[in-house]
Amino acid sequence: MSTTIIETKSALDTALRPAAEAGKQSSLEVTDYDNRQTVGAITVDHPKMVCRNVNVYYGAKQALRNVGIDIGANQVIAFIGPSGCGKSTFLRCLNRMNDTIVTCRVTGQLKLDDEDIYAPVIDVVQLRARIGMVFQKPNPFPKSIYENVAYGPRIHGMVNTKAELDELVRASLERAGLLKEVDKRMNDPGTSLSGGQQQRLCIARAIAVNPEVILMDEPCSALDPIATAKIEELIDELRENYTIVIVTHSMQQAARVSQRTAYFHLGDLIEVGETDQIFTNPKHKLTEDYITGRFG
Amino acid sequence: MAISQDAHTVKQFDLQLANLRNLVLEMGGLTEDQLKRAVTALDEEDMTAAREVIFRDRLVNGMQAKADDDCINIIALRQPLGSDLRMIMSLANTVTDLERIGDGAKKICRMAVQIYDGVSSPPSAKLLRDVTPIAALAAEMLHDCLDALARLDVEKALTIIHNDDELDQEFQSALRRLITYMMEDQRTIGHAINVVFIIKALERIGDHCKNIAEHIVYLVEGKNVQQRRNLDMSLAMSAQDKSET
Numbered sequence: 134m135s136t137t138i139i140e141t142k143s144a145l146d147t148a149l150r151p152a153a154e155a156g157k158q159s160s161l162e163v164t165d166y167d168n169r170q171t172v173g174a175i176t177v178d179h180p181k182m183v184c185r186n187v188n189v190y191y192g193a194k195q196a197l198r199n200v201g202i203d204i205g206a207n208q209v210i211a212f213i214g215p216s217g218c219g220k221s222t223f224l225r226c227l228n229r230m231n232d233t234i235v236t237c238r239v240t241g242q243l244k245l246d247d248e249d250i251y252a253p254v255i256d257v258v259q260l261r262a263r264i265g266m267v268f269q270k271p272n273p274f275p276k277s278i279y280e281n282v283a284y285g286p287r288i289h290g291m292v293n294t295k296a297e298l299d300e301l302v303r304a305s306l307e308r309a310g311l312l313k314e315v316d317k318r319m320n321d322p323g324t325s326l327s328g329g330q331q332q333r334l335c336i337a338r339a340i341a342v343n344p345e346v347i348l349m350d351e352p353c354s355a356l357d358p359i360a361t362a363k364i365e366e367l368i369d370e371l372r373e374n375y376t377i378v379i380v381t382h383s384m385q386q387a388a389r390v391s392q393r394t395a396y397f398h399l400g401d402l403i404e405v406g407e408t409d410q411i412f413t414n415p416k417h418k419l420t421e422d423y424i425t426g427r428f429g
Numbered sequence: 430m431a432i433s434q435d436a437h438t439v440k441q442f443d444l445q446l447a448n449l450r451n452l453v454l455e456m457g458g459l460t461e462d463q464l465k466r467a468v469t470a471l472d473e474e475d476m477t478a479a480r481e482v483i484f485r486d487r488l489v490n491g492m493q494a495k496a497d498d499d500c501i502n503i504i505a506l507r508q509p510l511g512s513d514l515r516m517i518m519s520l521a522n523t524v525t526d527l528e529r530i531g532d533g534a535k536k537i538c539r540m541a542v543q544i545y546d547g548v549s550s551p552p553s554a555k556l557l558r559d560v561t562p563i564a565a566l567a568a569e570m571l572h573d574c575l576d577a578l579a580r581l582d583v584e585k586a587l588t589i590i591h592n593d594d595e596l597d598q599e600f601q602s603a604l605r606r607l608i609t610y611m612m613e614d615q616r617t618i619g620h621a622i623n624v625v626f627i628i629k630a631l632e633r634i635g636d637h638c639k640n641i642a643e644h645i646v647y648l649v650e651g652k653n654v655q656q657r658r659n660l661d662m663s664l665a666m667s668a669q670d671k672s673e674t
Contacts, residue, residue, distance in 0.1 A: 160512065160651035385508055412510045414651030424510040426442065427435045 162416040172416045173406040177205035181346060181376040182227065187241035189222050189231065196222045200402045202395060204346070209368060209377045211387035211408065214397035215423065220380045223397070224348050227378060228264035229257050245346070262289055265339035269351040271331030273323030278315050281323040281334055282306060285342040301341060309337035310367050329360025336367065340375070347371065349379040353386060365390050384424055388412050396420045442507050446516065449499045453520045456492040457575040460527050463489065463534040464571060464634065468564040471541040471627070479538035489531035496524040519648035523578065526637040530571065533630040540623045552620035556610060559603035560627055566596045567631040570638040577642060583649050589642040590654065596635035603628050
């Protein structure tokens with residue numbers, strides 16, 4: 134078998150070589166692996182967040198270099214790239230989750246609606262209410278389903294009466310597409326739900342505090358395809374009211390849910406573009422090689 | 430470089446893509462042979478050869494079915510993206526055009542069998558005079574097309590697209606001449622109509638070659654030539670509409 138592969142491969146290479154030698158035409162603008170300038174439009178017409186020259190260091194090690202990108206309002210943007218490329222690190226910069234890591238240092242400009250989120254006056258707790266986050270593994274509090282959603286609005290003082298809180302909890306669960314399934318068991322522990330339901334509970338918890346941006350760090354990687362499809366449908370519906378940033382290892386998922394896609398590689402933002410362009414006709418050789426499965 | 434030279438991490442994917450490419454190139458070789466044999470059969474009045482071409486068309490059809498299956502399997506099992514996706518789509522479209530070119534060769538042979546049926550008197554040489562140069566143009570286009578496909582040569586593909594007019598013009602002037610013959614002598618009408626079908630089949634083969642050239646441009650550059658041209662045209666038409674109102 135292996136000889137057949139090698140023979141056919143070399144036959145193909147021979148067939149392809151003249152094209153490579155002609156070397157004039159290509160869909161790729163950047164064929165040089167070492168060129169790490171971001172390709173594509175990093176700006177959008179209606180940005181919700183504007184990030185420029187973002188550098189992140191873990192101790193002496195630099196994890197992100199000069200990342201500049203706009204996050205468009207009411208859009209889903211997907212961050213893709215091989216493990217260790219910095220996509221999760223960048224996501225965690227967006228609501229200052231990296232503050233929790235002692236050795237982590239962030240420089241550059243990150244703005245939410247023209248407001249510098251790293252300014253000393255910023256209350257990080259408030260900021261994280263405006264920019265919510267959903268993690269890879271569903272992590273409901275060890276409390277009832279109701280309390281999981283009610284916790285945020287209560288500590289932020291968003292409601293005055295029990296009736297208002299009930300209404301908000303139900304509305305959040307409804308938006309997360311979970312209300313029908315949990316309506317009769319609001320007092321059961323959150324952990325009694327299935328993985329997919331737990332993840333939707335976490336999304337309900339995130340949207341209960343009425344955020345503007347929702348960050349999702351591989352929200353479906355622990356879920357089966359049906360639960361994944363439900364979350365993806367939910368992401369598409371949430372887009373009307375929120376700005377969503379999703380980190381995913383599944384390129385098909387990025388293609389399905391996002392309008393823009395950003396490709397990271399070893400700490401550099403390599404390419405940003407409309408999702409359909411990135412997946413059919415990328416401009417940088419690194420992006421092309423990653424999405425076609427040629428390395429990584 | 431045009432298309433990435435590097436191997437996929439999954440080696441089996443490389444093999445599948447290579448096999449598909451080879452199948453399409455093989456199918457191209459077969460259709461080219463069919464066209465050549467069809468034109469020779471007509472030229473030499475060899476009806477045995479013509480019937481053989483008609484029979485062999487099912488080989489072309491079989492290869493199309495196989496290539497379509499392979500494309501669908503690759504899409505379903507590998508979810509190709511980027512240049513791989515463009516490769517699959519371009520090859521799938523190319524296969525359709527190649528099958529139609531095969532049909533064109535078959536059509537020429539069908540007409541040849543009708544013309545030289547052994548009952549009616551054979552046509553005069555002047556009726557068939559235009560077939561040879563038009564056939565030569567179509568065969569050259571097909572050959573260039575397959576060459577451009579094998580080498581993924583965009584320059585060549587663009588030349589084919591731009592030169593398609595030549596064949597169209599030859600076809601139009603041949604048609605005018607045939608109409609003149611028919612008006613001059615009504616007894617030629619029967620044969621002349623068959624000749625019209627033949628040159629029409631050759632003209633269509635040219636169109637399919639042009640399509641294949643467009644698929645090659647899309648494969649390599651990611652640009653949709655056809656779409657761009659249609660878009661330009663519709664923009665021009667709407668601009669014209671606006672200026673008229």
